[in-house]
Amino acid sequence: MIRIDAVTKRYDDGTVAVDRLSLDIPDRAITVLVGPSGCGKTTTLRMINRMVEPTEGGIFLDGADIRRQPVDSLRRSMGYVIQNAGLFQHRTILDNIATVPRLLGWSKQRARGRAAELMERVGLDAALARRYPYQLSGGQQQRVGVARALAADPPVLLMDEPFSAVDPMVRKGLQDELLRIQAELGKTIVFVTHDIDEAVKLGTMVAVLREGGRLAQFAPPVELLSAPADAFVEDFLGADRGIRRLSFFPSAGLPLETAPLVPLDADAERLAAGADAPYLLVTDADGRPLGWAEPGRPLERDRLLDHGRPFRPGTDSLRSALDGAVLSPTGWAVAVDGEGRALGVVSQRVIGDAIRAAHGRAGADAGAVR
Amino acid sequence: MNVLDLVRAFFGDGAHWHGYDGIPARLAEHVTYSLAALLLAAVIGLPVGLVTGHYGRGGNALALIATAGRALPSFGLLVLMVLWTGLGLVPVMIPLVVLAVPPILVTTYEAVRTLDPSPVDAARGMGMSEARVLFRVEVPVALPLILSGLRTAAVQIISTATIAAYVGLGGLGRYIIDGLYQRDYEKVVGGAALVASLALSTLALFWAAFRLTVSRGVRARA
Numbered sequence: 001m002i003r004i005d006a007v008t009k010r011y012d013d014g015t016v017a018v019d020r021l022s023l024d025i026p027d028r029a030i031t032v033l034v035g036p037s038g039c040g041k042t043t044t045l046r047m048i049n050r051m052v053e054p055t056e057g058g059i060f061l062d063g064a065d066i067r068r069q070p071v072d073s074l075r076r077s078m079g080y081v082i083q084n085a086g087l088f089q090h091r092t093i094l095d096n097i098a099t100v101p102r103l104l105g106w107s108k109q110r111a112r113g114r115a116a117e118l119m120e121r122v123g124l125d126a127a128l129a130r131r132y133p134y135q136l137s138g139g140q141q142q143r144v145g146v147a148r149a150l151a152a153d154p155p156v157l158l159m160d161e162p163f164s165a166v167d168p169m170v171r172k173g174l175q176d177e178l179l180r181i182q183a184e185l186g187k188t189i190v191f192v193t194h195d196i197d198e199a200v201k202l203g204t205m206v207a208v209l210r211e212g213g214r215l216a217q218f219a220p221p222v223e224l225l226s227a228p229a230d231a232f233v234e235d236f237l238g239a240d241r242g243i244r245r246l247s248f249f250p251s252a253g254l255p256l257e258t259a260p261l262v263p264l265d266a267d268a269e270r271l272a273a274g275a276d277a278p279y280l281l282v283t284d285a286d287g288r289p290l291g292w293a294e295p296g297r298p299l300e301r302d303r304l305l306d307h308g309r310p311f312r313p314g315t316d317s318l319r320s321a322l323d324g325a326v327l328s329p330t331g332w333a334v335a336v337d338g339e340g341r342a343l344g345v346v347s348q349r350v351i352g353d354a355i356r357a358a359h360g361r362a363g364a365d366a367g368a369v370r
Numbered sequence: 371m372n373v374l375d376l377v378r379a380f381f382g383d384g385a386h387w388h389g390y391d392g393i394p395a396r397l398a399e400h401v402t403y404s405l406a407a408l409l410l411a412a413v414i415g416l417p418v419g420l421v422t423g424h425y426g427r428g429g430n431a432l433a434l435i436a437t438a439g440r441a442l443p444s445f446g447l448l449v450l451m452v453l454w455t456g457l458g459l460v461p462v463m464i465p466l467v468v469l470a471v472p473p474i475l476v477t478t479y480e481a482v483r484t485l486d487p488s489p490v491d492a493a494r495g496m497g498m499s500e501a502r503v504l505f506r507v508e509v510p511v512a513l514p515l516i517l518s519g520l521r522t523a524a525v526q527i528i529s530t531a532t533i534a535a536y537v538g539l540g541g542l543g544r545y546i547i548d549g550l551y552q553r554d555y556e557k558v559v560g561g562a563a564l565v566a567s568l569a570l571s572t573l574a575l576f577w578a579a580f581r582l583t584v585s586r587g588v589r590a591r592a
């Protein structure tokens with residue numbers, strides 16, 4: 001565990017970047033530091049690998065003061081990823097990734113072998129190994145930055161806004177990749193961002209900092225969204241925190257109705273069975289949804305209403321289900337399995353009931369924790 | 371007679387190809403002075419430029435030194451040095467070195483100072499020592515500019531080393547000065563042509579050095 005204990009950082013010009021900050025950063029989890037620009041996130045992160053020295057207080061790694069350790073060996077035990085990747089222009093991708101193993105005295109061959117392994121792990125095509133950084137896109141460079149940080153298999157990973165310079169689609173890909181890698185490797189990650197959505201998505205724990213480097217709240221994301229500590233945190237979370245919180249509730253328990261499902265080639269008897277439903281969900285021969293039809297009329301493929309975006313009850317959250325219902329012209333969301341076959345439909349009203357029930361449970365849980 | 375005829379006559383004369391005043395001997399002298407001056411200037415300019423660039427400090431002082439160095443007339447300095455120390459190699463070397471240090475020093479400083487800070491930050495963050503950061507991360511990327519500073523200095527030294535002849539030392543300047551004195555324009559033009567081709571060869575050498583030492587990843591952006 002990394003323990004930040006009553007740390008204050010006052011720069012030479014008198015700026016107090018971090019003010020008596022205490023945080024217990026759990027092992028093998030992602031801890032996100034989030035807050036507005038200038039609130040001391042980078043400073044806090046850089047104190048962990050001693051790129052910045054605290055003015056007061058101390059930082060402890062598994063109980064030992066980090067100042068006890070030689071600074072170079074401390075840094076080599078912590079991967080460090082920065083915003084613009086900071087790749088070495090004059091080295092190939094493979095040699096960029098091999099940097100820390102080489103610093104640790106590995107042979108060139110072994111270091112490169114390890115680098116090649118990591119390229120695969122972070123989803124980089126092996127064909128890129130011999131290229132130079134200028135030949136890569138921003139997203140690829142960022143992956144190289146992550147691979148380079150992981151090369152010597154450090155237990156700790158420090159990441160300072162690693163994904164903020166790439167476009168939203170690429171960023172989402174990188175975030176998913178990080179979560180996947182983390183599920184495999186279980187590093188202790190400290191992740192800095194100013195994007196609350198990123199914090200909520202990635203963090204096991206989220207520390208919200210405010211100007212002047214003071215801690216506003218330190219909590220798991222779902223608790224942050226349901227019980228912001230004060231107006232500052234609430235404001236920082238933004239207007240739609242209620243909706244975003246739904247991301248943490250599974251859609252698995254939603255009661256699905258199957259009566260409105262009808263195949264395109266359904267006979268009159270089958271159509272009559274669904275006549276009570278306000279709408280029928282028409283599927284193809286494989287059971288994939290095609291669109292909505294009004295009951296009591298002959299089914300015509302090109303006159304169906306768009307069925308919106310379906311959700312998958314096993315993997316998607318209540319937020320996806322609600323989104324599907326809101327986007328659907330009928331107000332009903334479509335549930336599909338992994339192969340895209342319709343499992344059933346669910347109305348906004350039923351989703352609303354599920355949301356209220358989930359809130360009730362979360363409230364009870366939060367109460368039990370305290 | 372035009373210039374080309376003069377050049378042809380000078381290089382066609384067999385008497386110009388041997389002896390202490392022959393082309394090989396004068397060329398060797400010129401190259402020796404120039405190399406010595408460049409080496410001295412590099413020994414002063416490179417380390418100071420690298421260290422100040424790395425720490426990003428001392429820019430104002432450097433700019434002052436550079437301007438002063440450029441403003442000093444080499445010939446005036448030569449005369450001053452001769453008056454002060456007498457004839458010899460030292461009064462020749464001093465103006466050459468004074469001339470060559472500013473381009474090396476200032477370009478090296480700028481080359482390192484203006485580098486993208488993120489790779490340097492990343493390098494420190496992964497536990498590289500300051501020396502390693504400088505030589506393994508900064509210098510390879512700053513190399514094209516550093517070489518260009520050395521190249522400027524080398525060409526200036528080669529053209530200015532002709533002044534060595536004024537204080538009785540050899541070099542290609544001999545042909546120019548002696549030729550002027552003897553009103554032997556064949557010699558003057560021949561000497562000038564030699565200095566010019568030496569300068570051009572130097573440019574070619576630096577081009578080759580650039581191809582050999584600068585990484586492809588840096589070259590493509592330079």
Ligand SMILES: Nc1ncnc2c1ncn2[C@@H]1O[C@H](COP(=O)(O)OP(=O)(O)OP(=O)(O)O)[C@@H](O)[C@H]1O
Pocket residue numbers: 011012013015016017036037038039040041042043044194
């Ligand atoms: N080297 C320094 N000297 C003086 N003040 C500094 C220094 N580095 C940072 N600061 C100040 O300390 C405060 C916190 O800076 P820091 O970089 O930690 O913020 P941040 O939360 O990372 O911001 P951002 O989201 O913009 O990256 C700011 O007011 C900044 O101006």
Ligand SMILES: [Mg+2]
Pocket residue numbers: 041042043160
């Ligand atoms: Mg920052």
